[in-house]
Amino acid sequence: SRDATSAMLERIEQDNVRFLRLQFTDLLGMPKNVAIPIKQAEKALTGGIGFDGSSIEGFVRIEESDMILKPDLSTYTLLPWQPEDYAEARFICDVYKASGRPFEGDPRYVLRRAMEDAAKDGFVFNTGPELEFFLFKMIDGRPTTRFQDVGGYFDLAPTDLAEDVRREIILALTEMGFEIEASHHEVAESQHEIDFKYSDALHTADNVITFKFAAKTIALMRGLHASFMAKPIHGICGSGMHTNCSLAKDGVNAFFDPDAPIQISETCLHFIGGLLKHARAITRLANPTINSYKRLVPGYEAPCYVSWSASNRSALVRVPAPRGNSTRVEFRSPDPTCNPYLAFAAMLAAGMDGVRNKIEPPNGVDKNIYQMTSAERGYAGIDTLPCDLYEAHQALLADDLICEALGPHVLEALTSVTNAEWDAYRTAVHPWELDRYLATY
Numbered sequence: 103s104r105d106a107t108s109a110m111l112e113r114i115e116q117d118n119v120r121f122l123r124l125q126f127t128d129l130l131g132m133p134k135n136v137a138i139p140i141k142q143a144e145k146a147l148t149g150g151i152g153f154d155g156s157s158i159e160g161f162v163r164i165e166e167s168d169m170i171l172k173p174d175l176s177t178y179t180l181l182p183w184q185p186e187d188y189a190e191a192r193f194i195c196d197v198y199k200a201s202g203r204p205f206e207g208d209p210r211y212v213l214r215r216a217m218e219d220a221a222k223d224g225f226v227f228n229t230g231p232e233l234e235f236f237l238f239k240m241i242d243g244r245p246t247t248r249f250q251d252v253g254g255y256f257d258l259a260p261t262d263l264a265e266d267v268r269r270e271i272i273l274a275l276t277e278m279g280f281e282i283e284a285s286h287h288e289v290a291e292s293q294h295e296i297d298f299k300y301s302d303a304l305h306t307a308d309n310v311i312t313f314k315f316a317a318k319t320i321a322l323m324r325g326l327h328a329s330f331m332a333k334p335i336h337g338i339c340g341s342g343m344h345t346n347c348s349l350a351k352d353g354v355n356a357f358f359d360p361d362a363p364i365q366i367s368e369t370c371l372h373f374i375g376g377l378l379k380h381a382r383a384i385t386r387l388a389n390p391t392i393n394s395y396k397r398l399v400p401g402y403e404a405p406c407y408v409s410w411s412a413s414n415r416s417a418l419v420r421v422p423a424p425r426g427n428s429t430r431v432e433f434r435s436p437d438p439t440c441n442p443y444l445a446f447a448a449m450l451a452a453g454m455d456g457v458r459n460k461i462e463p464p465n466g467v468d469k470n471i472y473q474m475t476s477a478e479r480g481y482a483g484i485d486t487l488p489c490d491l492y493e494a495h496q497a498l499l500a501d502d503l504i505c506e507a508l509g510p511h512v513l514e515a516l517t518s519v520t521n522a523e524w525d526a527y528r529t530a531v532h533p534w535e536l537d538r539y540l541a542t543y
């Protein structure tokens with residue numbers, strides 16, 4: 103509305119903002135932005151700002167490259183690492199075509215559409231991700247996989263650079279409006295986790311992008327590299343982005359049922375049923391890099407089988423103990439390389455399929471699945487997650503419901519990205535092969 107726009111313009115002036123960054127996300131989940139001087143603010147907030155979409159990964163063909171960015175006013179925030187007398191602010195934007203229609207290749211639009219679909223049944227999808235990452239040393243301006251610290255899970259280490267950097271990341275995020283719930287050192291050396299409060303999936307996806315961007319920026323200012331790569335080092339834990347999910351109806355958590363056996367509702371069970379049914383296709387979105395699949399292996403608390411459990415951390419879907427408003431299912435496969443908009447859209451579409459079609463999940467598995475034989479798993483009907491990106495993409499193409507949730511534009515772009523990436527990987531000669539074969543043959 104006009105009022106909201108002029109209130110925002112006033113705020114921008116009060117904050118002494120010199121530059122506005124209009125931010126959006128490409129198909130690979132990379133944040134992009136167009137910086138505009140403050141003189142353009144009014145134009146940006148009223149009509150949007152045009153840009154050429156043809157150079158953005160997975161965006162458009164040349165002939166339809168004129169795009170418009172329209173700022174979402176609710177996403178305004180100052181960038182806290184900028185000096186006060188040179189303030190910069192950013193908006194996350196929705197992408198429109200020159201015709202004025204939403205652009206089908208905008209990941210934020212894909213998630214918006216999935217949210218609107220769930221809203222037809224009165225549901226709001228809430229997500230709370232747990233982002234893990236490494237802080238690595240930079241040497242000669244290049245990231246390495248050298249550790250900055252040698253702490254372990256929940257260690258109270260003597261103050262070191264990594265601890266300082268984690269604290270500074272938390273401070274910056276707090277200034278940007280995040281409600282930080284917890285942060286701790288993770289299992290691996292130099293690995294950290296920072297948890298922020300859940301919200302509706304659209305704002306959470308925005309937050310994931312902001313989180314990674316802020317963490318990288320702050321780390322770099324201290325000479326470290328914050329890496330969200332899924333499995334940077336063989337033989338130790340990779341980094342996950344467990345995603346806690348729930349549906350709310352009329353502001354009430356629809357997964358909680360005090361009278362049910364383990365106090366989770368039919369809606370929750372069916373949501374789990376949908377997640378499991380479509381788990382293999384969702385993997386393509388939740389684990390989008392070649393490297394993602396090196397994390398999804400036995401032995402590191404990352405899932406590799408399609409199962410759920412009320413307690414067991416080897417399952418793909420876990421139901422954490424809290425109930426009431428905190429009743430949720432934890433989807434444990436995603437890693438922080440995912441495009442959160444697409445991953446959440448796929449998870450929601452799958453869950454809603456479960457809810458609408460009353461898909462009963464198989465029995466929960468409370469045993470450690472890694473210790474079951476493949477015959478035992480077969481008997482229990484436990485499927486495996488895709489082993490690599492190629493298999494995951496085939497699983498996606500075979501799943502009409504998830505394909506439809508993404509739409510043909512996104513699907514086509516993802517297919518060409520996958521083919522190119524897979525060919526490059528498949529034809530490369532890796533150090534492992536030389537170690538294995540060079541001397542022998």
Ligand code: ADP
Nearest residue numbers: 228229230297298299300346347348427428430
């Ligand atoms: P874990 O026990 O797996 O380490 P954490 O405590 O690290 O879990 O993270 C829990 C996450 O779940 C937080 O981001 C929190 O905000 C989120 N969460 C809590 N309640 C809900 C809910 N009802 N729906 C979605 N997410 C929720």
Ligand code: MG
Nearest residue numbers: 232295297344
């Ligand atoms: Mg956690």
Ligand code: MG
Nearest residue numbers: 232284286297
């Ligand atoms: Mg925790």
Ligand code: MG
Nearest residue numbers: 232234288295
């Ligand atoms: Mg963790």
Ligand code: MG
Nearest residue numbers: 232344345432
């Ligand atoms: Mg977790």
